[in-house]
Amino acid sequence: xxxxxxxxMGKEMRRELDRAVNQVGAALSALRADVDGVDARLREVRGxxxxxxxxxxxxxxxxxxxxxxxxxxxxxxxxPLLPTxxxxxxxxxxxxxPFNKRPWADxxxxxxxxxxxxxxxxxxxxxxxxxxxxxxxxxxxxxxLSNVKKHLGDKxxxxxxxxxxxxxxLAAVLVRERDDLLARREELKAEIxxxxxxxx
Numbered sequence: 001x002x003x004x005x006x007x008x009m010g011k012e013m014r015r016e017l018d019r020a021v022n023q024v025g026a027a028l029s030a031l032r033a034d035v036d037g038v039d040a041r042l043r044e045v046r047g048x049x050x051x052x053x054x055x056x057x058x059x060x061x062x063x064x065x066x067x068x069x070x071x072x073x074x075x076x077x078x079x080p081l082l083p084t085x086x087x088x089x090x091x092x093x094x095x096x097x098p099f100n101k102r103p104w105a106d107x108x109x110x111x112x113x114x115x116x117x118x119x120x121x122x123x124x125x126x127x128x129x130x131x132x133x134x135x136x137x138x139x140x141x142x143x144x145l146s147n148v149k150k151h152l153g154d155k156x157x158x159x160x161x162x163x164x165x166x167x168x169x170l171a172a173v174l175v176r177e178r179d180d181l182l183a184r185r186e187e188l189k190a191e192i193x194x195x196x197x198x199x200x
Contacts, residue, residue: 024195031192038185045178052167052174059149059156061164067141074134077127 057065132140148156162170 024198028192028195031188031195035185035188035192038181038188042178042181042185045174045181049171049174049178052162052171055167056158056161057164058158058161059153061161062156063141063145064164066144067137070133070137070141070144073130074137077130077134
């Protein structure tokens, strides 16, 4: 093969290589622009989620959180009183056996009708608020809410706040979009890494 022909073939190979590099460069630019677009939308979505989370709530929505708090307080009081504990060895007093194995005479005397820690809970002033929350959750909530509304109702504000029920729906939609955007960003980054690996 003549030198002239080799030279022409070399020039053609360089042109092909330049075209390939230009195509990869264009593809990389497009992918990076896509990543920038995804990043911009991610910032918007994160900002919207943060705005929803940081916005104050109305008095009615606060009342819902109070209701849930009171219910949880009551559940914490009741859970140690679970009936299954009566069937487990207590380790308290002279008789460690479960209550379903104890003789009638023990109960007739009025001693050890409940495990010692349960008796302490029921007779201690420390547990009066949780006991009220367990026995009368609606009344406790209503009493607190009426007192708050009486003294702070007009001062509370936030009547125009987006209700928490709507916020939860909006936040769930935004979180799904955020997760989709993060996944898309990873796909784009992987494609960029693949293309960079081809030309390096």
